[in-house]
Amino acid sequence: MSRRRKIYEGKAKTLYEGPEPGTLVQHFKDDTTANNAEKHEVIDGKGVINNRISEYIFDQLNAMGIGTHFIKRMNMREQLIREVEIIPVEVVVRNIAAGSLAKRLGLDEGTALPRSIVEFYCKNDALGDPMVSDEHITAFGWANPQEIDEMMAIAIRVNDFLTGLFLGAGIKLVDFKIECGRLWENEMMRIVVADEISPDSCRLWDNKTGEKLDKDRFRRDLGGMLDAYQEVARRLGVLNENDPVPTGGPRLVKG
Incomplete structure (x- = not known):
């Protein structure tokens, strides 16, 4: 990602100024926190999966007439969004x-x-x-x-x-x-x-086993959080069945 002015950094995402007025770039980080950030780990690839899942869901909501800030996914880790x-x-x-x-x-x-x-x-x-x-x-x-x-x-x-x-x-x-x-x-x-x-x-x-496929795997030290997120993405059709866990992609720009 080209160097842009940072607007805000949260626990899981960073916002940068967008290419046009009224837009922002939302960057999904791999940072994972619980208990108001008392527990913190970096899980490589988590941000990439969340970007894809959120893109899919927000696209569907927009199509249904439920307004969102989402415009489009820009790359593996970033979305173009409306400033709200x-x-x-x-x-x-x-x-x-x-x-x-x-x-x-x-x-x-x-x-x-x-x-x-x-x-x-x-x-x-x-x-x-x-x-x-x-x-x-x-x-x-x-x-x-x-x-x-x-x-x-x-x-x-x-x-x-x-x-x-x-x-x-x-x-x-x-x-x-x-x-x-x-x-x-x-x-x-x-x-x-x-x-x-x-x-x-x-x-x-x-639905059958009751297995947790969400952040509770991290909160409760169950392990396998990235695998669970990937399973959700595959079931939604966001990732192909044999795709490896996506990692890498553009990293945070400092300053």
Whole structure:
């Protein structure tokens, strides 16, 4: 990648200025973190796989009329995206009890929920991304009531789509998180899906065996995280059956 000005660097991705006004280049890193970056490893090839999976899903969402920031994949590790104003709230949709929900409510992991549940979390690593309510979001000016309704509606539509997509690949969608942003086009603003959708941001279990095919393999020291991500990519048709784990590709540009 040619030398570009860095806009922002997160735990798993870096944003650079794009080739045109209103665009950014999103670079997928191999860094893998858990427990708000207390646990950190570099797993070669993870960023390449997440780039491909996220590209595939965002292309499908765009085609369905669910707006995203995604424009196109540029190379193995980078996407061209629209610049959006990120709303500092993570939207989590849960279909099956797992993770923090199971711990909070004393549920057995794997318990099917009565219906899909939408939760909001404040994007703040220093505070551990605390769960927040609509009241918190509006009181602190992170989003207004109409934007909250839009984010919830988008999250439910994404859940419906992803549930069917993964089920067709023999995968159970347990839960996932998305980020949303305000996309300004002239004087018009709309809420779109931003960031990424990949095994980093979804809990995915094999439909028959219950094997975890997501970041929990890293969180819980199960091993085989890259193999699991590659399996998801192959089932979605993003990678061919006999393709090796893709590694390398453009690396981070410093400065």
